[in-house]
Amino acid sequence: MNVLLETKGLTRRFGGVVAVNEVDFMVPPNLISGLIGPNGAGKTTLFNTITGMDTATSGGVTLEGRDITKAPAHAISRWGIGRTFQNIRLFKEMTVLENVLIGRHGKNSHMGSFGSRFVHAVASFLMIQKDEQELLEGAWRWLDFLNLGEFAHNLAKNLPYGKQRELEIARALATEPKLLFLDEPAAGMNPAETAELMDTIRRIRDTGVTVVLIEHDMKLVMNICDRITVLNYGRKIAEGTPGEIRQNEEVIEAYLGKDDD
Numbered sequence: 410m411n412v413l414l415e416t417k418g419l420t421r422r423f424g425g426v427v428a429v430n431e432v433d434f435m436v437p438p439n440l441i442s443g444l445i446g447p448n449g450a451g452k453t454t455l456f457n458t459i460t461g462m463d464t465a466t467s468g469g470v471t472l473e474g475r476d477i478t479k480a481p482a483h484a485i486s487r488w489g490i491g492r493t494f495q496n497i498r499l500f501k502e503m504t505v506l507e508n509v510l511i512g513r514h515g516k517n518s519h520m521g522s523f524g525s526r527f528v529h530a531v532a533s534f535l536m537i538q539k540d541e542q543e544l545l546e547g548a549w550r551w552l553d554f555l556n557l558g559e560f561a562h563n564l565a566k567n568l569p570y571g572k573q574r575e576l577e578i579a580r581a582l583a584t585e586p587k588l589l590f591l592d593e594p595a596a597g598m599n600p601a602e603t604a605e606l607m608d609t610i611r612r613i614r615d616t617g618v619t620v621v622l623i624e625h626d627m628k629l630v631m632n633i634c635d636r637i638t639v640l641n642y643g644r645k646i647a648e649g650t651p652g653e654i655r656q657n658e659e660v661i662e663a664y665l666g667k668d669d670d
């Protein structure tokens with residue numbers, strides 16, 4: 410099977426707690442992968458160690474064969490991993506468009522080098538003119554993709570909750586990732602918002618972006634994931650298609666329970 414991202418024996422300890430324990434996790438390209446498990450199973454910690462927001466105690470991570478285990482978050486973002494967070498992290502007093510532009514800005518690293526010398530400054534200025542156009546076009550492309558265009562000039566704080574979550578996704582997509590990690594994207598959404606989100610995530614996958622999501626909404630997970638990995642107490646206990654996971658006794662025992670429909 411093709412591999413986009415892979416962890417080998419990934420481990421993260423916090424004192425006596427082994428939050429992620431020797432996890433081998435493999436993400437195939439162009440699919441939607443789900444990461445599920447009980448509260449405290451280590452899902453977010455696994456995301457954090459992969460994306461460089463936390464450091465693994467041992468083990469390794471590769472992205473397209475490149476070792477990114479010790480790389481800082483900004484480098485990993487540049488190499489093509491975008492993410493959203495469990496708790497909404499928007500600039501609430503800024504507009505929807507500005508929030509997406511911030512995501513996009515990180516992509517154009519020379520934007521920060523507006524220089525000390527005159528010639529360099531002029532060159533940078535011309536570059537910025539060009540970049541501004543590109544920045545705006547990219548931001549609008551993702552706003553339209555997520556049906557947020559009509560809210561572009563509204564303050565982020567005035568968006569309905571479900572739209573705020575989608576704005577976070579737009580901001581992550583504006584970095585043009587090849588791999589997108591979503592941490593509980595449906596948390597707090599009503600059923601209509603969740604249904605729209607499912608459609609959005611499928612459309613993201615269809616653009617060629619690989620998606621990995623953490624989610625407790627089993628209806629969403631079972632509906633849209635091509636593969637599922639299950640963590641329990643930091644360990645991977647199962648991996649497979651939704652059909653396989655649904656019938657896995659250990660997963661039913663640890664997480665799904667007997668009432669799962």
Ligand SMILES: Nc1ncnc2c1ncn2[C@@H]1O[C@H](COP(=O)(O)OP(=O)(O)OP(=O)(O)O)[C@@H](O)[C@H]1O
Pocket residue numbers: 423426427428446447448449450451452453454455
């Ligand atoms: N910074 C930290 N310091 C100490 N312990 C931590 C830290 N971050 C996570 N943990 C512990 O690691 C374990 C895994 O937590 P983590 O948040 O990764 O689980 P999770 O599967 O994402 O849970 P949830 O579904 O509730 O979000 C928990 O026992 C948690 O208390």
